[in-house]
Amino acid sequence: MSEALERTALYSWHQAHGARMSPFAGWEMPLHYGSQLREHEAVRQAAGLFDVSHMRPLDLQGPAARSLLRRALANDIARLDAEPGRALYTCMLQEDGGILDDLIVYFLGGDRYRIVLNAAGARADASYLQDLAEEEGGVEFLRRDDWGILACQGPKAVAWAAEALALPELAALKPFRSVAPRADLFIARTGYTGEDGIEILARHGHLAAIADALLARGVVPSGLAARDSLRLEAGLNLYGQDMTTTDSPDRSHLGWTVDLRDPKRDFIGRSAIESERVQGPAQRLWGLLLPRDAIPRHGYELLSAAGETIGTVTSGSFAPSLGLGIALARLRADVGPDSAVFLQVRQRKVPARIVEPPFWRHGQAVYPAEESLPQ
Amino acid sequence: MSQVPAQLRYSTTHEWVAQLVPGRYRVGITDHAQELLGDVVFVELPQTGQAVQAEAACGVIESVKAASDLYSPLSGEVVASNAELTDNPQWLNEDPYDKGWIFEIQADEKDFAQLLDAAAYQNSIGE
Structure with missing residues (x-):
C-alpha cells in the first residue's frame, strides 16, 4: 500500500x-x-x-x-x-x-x-x-x-x-x-x-x-x-x-x-x-473461552476430539475484564456448546468452551470465571 | 523516546543482555520492544536446561493484542528463568530492564562481544 x-x-x-x-x-x-x-x-x-x-x-x-x-x-x-x-x-x-x-x-x-x-x-x-x-x-x-x-x-x-x-x-x-x-x-x-x-x-x-x-x-x-x-x-x-x-x-x-x-x-x-x-447455514459464529496461557488469535484452528479441523478463530484476544482468552470463531454447524473442541495454540491442543456471545453485558461478565473453562 | 541503558548489550530482535559473570548472561526485552508489544498479559518462559540458538524462538510473549516470539540473543543453555513473571507479566512493561528480566543463559563470551552496544542499538531503532 x-x-x-x-x-x-x-x-x-x-x-x-x-x-x-x-x-x-x-x-x-x-x-x-x-x-x-x-x-x-x-x-x-x-x-x-x-x-x-x-x-x-x-x-x-x-x-x-x-x-x-x-x-x-x-x-x-x-x-x-x-x-x-x-x-x-x-x-x-x-x-x-x-x-x-x-x-x-x-x-x-x-x-x-x-x-x-x-x-x-x-x-x-x-x-x-x-x-x-x-x-x-x-x-x-x-x-x-x-x-x-x-x-x-x-x-x-x-x-x-x-x-x-x-x-x-x-x-x-x-x-x-x-x-x-x-x-x-x-x-x-x-x-x-x-x-x-x-x-x-x-x-x-x-x-x-x-x-x-x-x-x-x-x-x-x-x-x-x-x-x-x-x-x-x-x-x-x-x-x-x-x-x-x-x-x-x-x-x-x-x-x-x-x-x-x-x-x-x-x-x-x-x-x-x-x-x-x-x-x-453450513457454519455458525460462536464465542470461545480459554485460559490465559492459551489466548486465541485470528486464524487459529479449532479441532474436534478426533483431531479434525472444525473451525477457525475470526477474532481473538486476551479479555481484560475477564482475565481469560476469548474469541469469536466460525465453526461447523453441527458443533455447539455441548461439543468438545480444542484450540491449536502453537504446539498444544487446549480445550475450549463454546458459548453464545456476548462475554460481557450490562457491566458484568456473562459467564462467571469459576465456571468458564472446561475441566 | 525509549530507554537504552548504556551498560547493556543488545540484539537486533530487541533483547537486552547483561553480563553477570563472563559466560553467564541475563536476558530481557528492551523498552522499545515492550512499547511495540503493548500490555503484556502472559509469558511462556524458556525452560531451565533448554538448549537455545541465537536468533531462534525460545518462548512466547502475549500482549492483549498479539502473540510474539521471544528470541534468544545468544546460543547456549538456559540456566534460570524469571518464574515471577508468570503472575506479574506486566513487569515487562513497567520495568523491562530490572524486575522484567526473562531468563539467564550460559553462553560463549565471544558471542556476547558481537552484540550491539547501546549506541548501535539506539541507532538501529531510529532514535
Missing part, C-alpha cells in the same frame, strides 16, 4: 495526548495513549473517548430514499418510520447473501436518513448505493467529509457528556436514539464497547473543543486497541474479520438483524437468505 494514510481532524490532538499512532483501514489512528489495559478499564469503570472519524457519515434525502434503503439493507428501516431520530443496526448484503458491510442507519425525519459506514468500505459502499439509486432516481447523497465522530463510552459517559456539552437532555436519550441539538451537532446513544455511551458527530473545527471538555470531566482518551478488546468482550463483530462477503448474517451470529416480516420487501440478498434458512 503506497497510498498515503488519511488523518482525522484530531491528529495533532492525539499526538499532544501521547498517542501511539497506527495504520488502520487506510487511516492513521491512535492505537493507545500508553496502556490499552488502562483505557479498557476506564471504559468499563467510568468513561473513555475514542476518535472514530475513520467511520464515514453519508446522508440520503429524497422521495426514493426510504425505498432505496428498504431494498439495499437486510434490516427493515420501516421500523424507524414512527420515530424520527431512531437508529437501526443492519447488514448490507450481496445477492448471494454475503455481507458487503454492516452499518447503523438513522431516520432524520421526513425523507432524510443518515448512515455511518466502516472506514474500509465507505467509498465503495457510497458508490454502490448511488448506482442502485440511479436505477430509480429521487435520492440525493451528501458525504459529510467535513464531519468527524467521537465516541464517549462507559457507565459515566452520558452524565459527563451532558455536563461537558451543556446538554442535560442527553440523560433522557434512549438507546439507539439520536438528537441534533444544533444543525452542526448530532448525538446518538450508540457505541461499540458493550457499555452505555454516545457517539458525537460534529464539524472538524469543533472536535478538539468537545474532546477537551470531555477530558476535563474525567473521560480518558482511548485508542483502537482498547476499542477492539471492548467490542470483542461485548460480542460485537468486526467487519473484514468476523464477517466478509463470503459470510451471510446467519453464519455470522447476525440472523436477528435480517427482517423477513414484510413478504413484499425484496431486499438484495433475500432469496439467498431464505434458501439458507431452509437448509440451515
Whole structure:
C-alpha cells in the first residue's frame, strides 16, 4: 500500500495526548495513549473517548430514499418510520447473501436518513448505493467529509457528556436514539464497547473543543486497541474479520438483524437468505473461552476430539475484564456448546468452551470465571 | 523516546543482555520492544536446561493484542528463568530492564562481544 494514510481532524490532538499512532483501514489512528489495559478499564469503570472519524457519515434525502434503503439493507428501516431520530443496526448484503458491510442507519425525519459506514468500505459502499439509486432516481447523497465522530463510552459517559456539552437532555436519550441539538451537532446513544455511551458527530473545527471538555470531566482518551478488546468482550463483530462477503448474517451470529416480516420487501440478498434458512447455514459464529496461557488469535484452528479441523478463530484476544482468552470463531454447524473442541495454540491442543456471545453485558461478565473453562 | 541503558548489550530482535559473570548472561526485552508489544498479559518462559540458538524462538510473549516470539540473543543453555513473571507479566512493561528480566543463559563470551552496544542499538531503532 503506497497510498498515503488519511488523518482525522484530531491528529495533532492525539499526538499532544501521547498517542501511539497506527495504520488502520487506510487511516492513521491512535492505537493507545500508553496502556490499552488502562483505557479498557476506564471504559468499563467510568468513561473513555475514542476518535472514530475513520467511520464515514453519508446522508440520503429524497422521495426514493426510504425505498432505496428498504431494498439495499437486510434490516427493515420501516421500523424507524414512527420515530424520527431512531437508529437501526443492519447488514448490507450481496445477492448471494454475503455481507458487503454492516452499518447503523438513522431516520432524520421526513425523507432524510443518515448512515455511518466502516472506514474500509465507505467509498465503495457510497458508490454502490448511488448506482442502485440511479436505477430509480429521487435520492440525493451528501458525504459529510467535513464531519468527524467521537465516541464517549462507559457507565459515566452520558452524565459527563451532558455536563461537558451543556446538554442535560442527553440523560433522557434512549438507546439507539439520536438528537441534533444544533444543525452542526448530532448525538446518538450508540457505541461499540458493550457499555452505555454516545457517539458525537460534529464539524472538524469543533472536535478538539468537545474532546477537551470531555477530558476535563474525567473521560480518558482511548485508542483502537482498547476499542477492539471492548467490542470483542461485548460480542460485537468486526467487519473484514468476523464477517466478509463470503459470510451471510446467519453464519455470522447476525440472523436477528435480517427482517423477513414484510413478504413484499425484496431486499438484495433475500432469496439467498431464505434458501439458507431452509437448509440451515453450513457454519455458525460462536464465542470461545480459554485460559490465559492459551489466548486465541485470528486464524487459529479449532479441532474436534478426533483431531479434525472444525473451525477457525475470526477474532481473538486476551479479555481484560475477564482475565481469560476469548474469541469469536466460525465453526461447523453441527458443533455447539455441548461439543468438545480444542484450540491449536502453537504446539498444544487446549480445550475450549463454546458459548453464545456476548462475554460481557450490562457491566458484568456473562459467564462467571469459576465456571468458564472446561475441566 | 525509549530507554537504552548504556551498560547493556543488545540484539537486533530487541533483547537486552547483561553480563553477570563472563559466560553467564541475563536476558530481557528492551523498552522499545515492550512499547511495540503493548500490555503484556502472559509469558511462556524458556525452560531451565533448554538448549537455545541465537536468533531462534525460545518462548512466547502475549500482549492483549498479539502473540510474539521471544528470541534468544545468544546460543547456549538456559540456566534460570524469571518464574515471577508468570503472575506479574506486566513487569515487562513497567520495568523491562530490572524486575522484567526473562531468563539467564550460559553462553560463549565471544558471542556476547558481537552484540550491539547501546549506541548501535539506539541507532538501529531510529532514535
